[in-house]
Amino acid sequence: MPTVRTRFAPSPTGLLHIGGVRTALFCWLYARRHGGTFILRVEDTDRERSTPEAVQVILDGMAWLGLHADEGPYYQTKRYDRYREVIRQWLAEGKAYHCWCSKEELETMRNAQLARKEKPRYDGRCRAGRDPVPGVTPVVRFRNPQEGAVVVADAVHGDVTFQNAELDDLIIERSDGNPTYNFCVVVDDYDMKVTHVIRGDDHLNNTPRQMNMLRAMGVEPPVYAHLPMILGPDGTKLSKRHGAVSVLAYREEGYLPEALLNYLARLGWSHGDQEIFTLEEMTALFDIADVNKSASAINPEKLAWINQQHLMRTPPARIVPELRWQLERLGVTGGSDSALEAVVIAQRERSQTLKEMAEASRFFFEAPAAYDEKAARKHLTAESAALLDQSKSALAALPDWEASAIHGVIRSQAEAGGFGLGRVAQPIRVAVAGGSVSPPIDQTLAILGRQETLARLEKAIAHAKR
RNA sequence: GCUCCCAUCGUCUAGAGGCCUAGGACACAGCCCUCUCAAGGCUGGUACGAGGGUUCGAAUCCCUCUGGGAGCGCCA
Numbered sequence: 001m002p003t004v005r006t007r008f009a010p011s012p013t014g015l016l017h018i019g020g021v022r023t024a025l026f027c028w029l030y031a032r033r034h035g036g037t038f039i040l041r042v043e044d045t046d047r048e049r050s051t052p053e054a055v056q057v058i059l060d061g062m063a064w065l066g067l068h069a070d071e072g073p074y075y076q077t078k079r080y081d082r083y084r085e086v087i088r089q090w091l092a093e094g095k096a097y098h099c100w101c102s103k104e105e106l107e108t109m110r111n112a113q114l115a116r117k118e119k120p121r122y123d124g125r126c127r128a129g130r131d132p133v134p135g136v137t138p139v140v141r142f143r144n145p146q147e148g149a150v151v152v153a154d155a156v157h158g159d160v161t162f163q164n165a166e167l168d169d170l171i172i173e174r175s176d177g178n179p180t181y182n183f184c185v186v187v188d189d190y191d192m193k194v195t196h197v198i199r200g201d202d203h204l205n206n207t208p209r210q211m212n213m214l215r216a217m218g219v220e221p222p223v224y225a226h227l228p229m230i231l232g233p234d235g236t237k238l239s240k241r242h243g244a245v246s247v248l249a250y251r252e253e254g255y256l257p258e259a260l261l262n263y264l265a266r267l268g269w270s271h272g273d274q275e276i277f278t279l280e281e282m283t284a285l286f287d288i289a290d291v292n293k294s295a296s297a298i299n300p301e302k303l304a305w306i307n308q309q310h311l312m313r314t315p316p317a318r319i320v321p322e323l324r325w326q327l328e329r330l331g332v333t334g335g336s337d338s339a340l341e342a343v344v345i346a347q348r349e350r351s352q353t354l355k356e357m358a359e360a361s362r363f364f365f366e367a368p369a370a371y372d373e374k375a376a377r378k379h380l381t382a383e384s385a386a387l388l389d390q391s392k393s394a395l396a397a398l399p400d401w402e403a404s405a406i407h408g409v410i411r412s413q414a415e416a417g418g419f420g421l422g423r424v425a426q427p428i429r430v431a432v433a434g435g436s437v438s439p440p441i442d443q444t445l446a447i448l449g450r451q452e453t454l455a456r457l458e459k460a461i462a463h464a465k466r
Numbered sequence: 467g468c469u470c471c472c473a474u475c476g477u478c479u480a481g482a483g484g485c486c487u488a489g490g491a492c493a494c495a496g497c498c499c500u501c502u503c504a505a506g507g508c509u510g511g512u513a514c515g516a517g518g519g520u521u522c523g524a525a526u527c528c529c530u531c532u533g534g535g536a537g538c539g540c541c542a
Contacts, residue, residue: 011542046541103540110539119468119538139540157471166469166538174540181542205470205537228472229535235477237535263478266491270479273490292479295535299477302492312505350504360503375502410501425501437503 004036005195008069009185011043012054015246016061018298019200019230019238022264026227027198028067029265029286039192040069044077045184061247065257066279074192076184083179086187086217087140087172095216096172098138099126121168140173142183142213150208155225155288157201162208170209182206186213194222198288201226225288228268229295238298254326254353255303256319259310263303268292276309304352311351316344319354326358332365339364342447346439360437364447367456368434371463375436384427385465387413391428392457401450407442431460 006027010020031038040062044050059073090096099122101109110120127143145164152160172183179187189197189210204226211221232238250260262277269292271277271285311319320340327333335343343361351357371380394409413424425441432453438444445453 009542013542043542049541099540106540114467117467121468121538160470162470168538171540176540178540180540185542200536201471202536203542206542208470226471231535233477235534266478268478273480275478275491294472296479297477299492302478305492308505347504349506407501414501421501423501429502433502435502439503441501 002193002195004031004034005039005193006031006036006198007039007041007072007189007192007194008067009041009043009188009199010058011046011181012051012058013046013049014054016058017238017245017247018264021061021065021067021247021260022230022267023198023200023227024062024065024067025261025264026225026269026286026288026291027196029283030196030198030288031070032283033286036195037070038067039074039194040072041074041188041192042072042076043181043184044075045178045181047077047178050077057246057248064248064251065261071192074188076188079184079188080179082191083184083187084173084177087179087183090142090172090216091140094143096140096142097127097129097169099141099169099171100130100133100136100138101126102133102136119166122170124169127169137175139171139175141169142172142209142216144169144209144212150211152204152207152211152224154204154207155196155223156228156291156293157204157226160204160207164208164212167209167212172213182209183213186210186217189222190214190217190219196223196225196288198225198227201228225291228292230267231295231297233298233300235297252329252355254322254355254357255307256310256314256322256354258314259307260303262310263306266306267296267298276306276313308348308352311344311348311354311357316341316348319344319348322354323357323361326354327361327365330358330362332358332362335365339447346443346447350439363433363438367452367459370434371430371460372435375430375434376463379427379430379436380460380463382465385461387417387424388427388431388457388461391424392454392461395445395450395457396454398450401446403440403442403446406445410441427460428457432456 008024008027010016028038030036042055042058044055062069087096091098106122109123113120122141126141132138144167148164150162150164152162154160170182171180173179207224207226214221230238247260251257258279261279262282265277265282265286266275269286269290271290277285317337320337323340323344324335327335343364344357347357347361351360391409391413394413395406398405398409410421410424410428414421417423426436429438429441429444430436432438432444432448
């Protein structure tokens with residue numbers, strides 16, 4: 001059994017979006033699971049649309065996700081000599097031939113077929129050879145078998161049979177001398193000794209042609225696994241307004257890479273009823289046999305839930321740099337690692353994303369610019385001013401500034417007044433956080449520190465007395 | 467139009483002939499917990515696209531239909 005070799009082969013013509021990431025993930029997981037090699041190959045033969053920026057976006061995205069390649073990135077544009085070599089050889093062996101049809105001629109053929117309600121395809125008119133046509137630079141076509149059938153033994157779909165009669169002779173070299181996609185894929189998968197081709201099922205229809213070309217090279221095709229498509233939340237094709245944005249946008253929105261990967265893995269793959277997986281669990285459990293055949297729609301709410309589950313389970317120290325990055329994006333700097341860690345622990349069960357966490361934690365690092373109007377009207381009243389004042393004195397007198405002692409103060413204040421904790425806690429909460437929502441008040445004050453707490457209480461008392 | 471693929475709650479899915487009066491998760495509703503918001507716990511509603519077979523028995527196997535998708539390019 002040869003070592004497993006998988007490849008992720010994006011084309012840098014657009015963005016690396018959710019669909020591409022899921023494909024990359026499955027390739028990566030499969031290689032990891034079997035101690036194999038994961039190859040990154042950039043398919044940039046479309047010189048018109050490929051851009052260095054798009055390449056960089058792919059590289060950055062993969063790096064953020066932690067989907068590191070064991071080999072590559074390879075670039076198809078750097079392999080043109082090899083492609084030409086194969087084409088020359090095929091031409092010599094009769095496996096390929098020159099086609100002198102002009103684009104106009106092909107267009108006419110196509111329209112006629114469409115008019116006859118036939119599947120548009122090349123009719124092979126140059127197959128037997130044709131004299132050079134003046135003014136036309138020929139393309140090279142692969143001589144596809146005309147008889148028999150090709151069976152794709154797909155690891156997720158099972159056997160899928162295509163009649164060779166349905167396939168035409170595809171162009172492998174354009175008139176400008178550049179090789180085409182389907183051909184490059186074949187040469188690359190052959191040269192790179194790819195054992196498992198895991199890709200989107202929009203490629204299922206290309207597979208028989210690729211298999212025929214692989215056989216023309218004298219090898220048996222690799223194992224194919226065609227993954228179902230990922231749809232937008234409304235069940236239609238992914239578009240810009242859905243998730244078809246760069247994966248890096250998910251970092252900005254405050255998602256953990258492992259959470260995004262967990263979510264994506266569960267789109268089309270499952271392991272019983274388990275929903276939350278660490279990367280380690282996924283690599284240990286992943287199997288193509290458990291991959292679904294049907295397309296699935298992304299559900300942003302579930303992604304958010306999974307993200308929160310990861311926020312709650314991941315060691316806080318690992319979250320700290322992510323939170324710091326989000327805070328900096330809000331223009332909030334400072335705070336020691338240990339302070340941020342305490343914030344993470346206080347906020348993780350009340351934040352679905354790191355962005356939310358940063359926004360909700362702003363007040364820990366800077367005094368609220370203004371009180372939430374509604375909250376202030378309700379809790380910073382003349383009568384609560386007296387209560388706030390008492391709390392302030394009691395807190396100032398506390399020997400140790402820690403949560404349980406702070407809780408003791410709040411509780412005795414409430415007991416003394418004969419009312420619930422909320423009556424004491426809410427005004428304090430508004431005073432320190434600026435609004436009526438925060439982590440438990442004792443924990444909040446403990447993180448904030450005595451000095452800052454007292455200062456904010458002072459200010460709130462003044463406000464309440466106005 | 468032709469070829470190919472797909473089809474269980476709104477969504478993600480479990481289900482490989484009897485364990486299914488269909489299980490879990492997200493979302494939703496109610497209750498509990500409770501200093502706010504959450505988290506957590508409990509409860510509830512909603513699904514096998516339709517029709518034919520095969521079988522003692524079908525969500526599971528076969529056929530047809532319907533619906534969705536992909537491909538059919540000197541794009542990838």
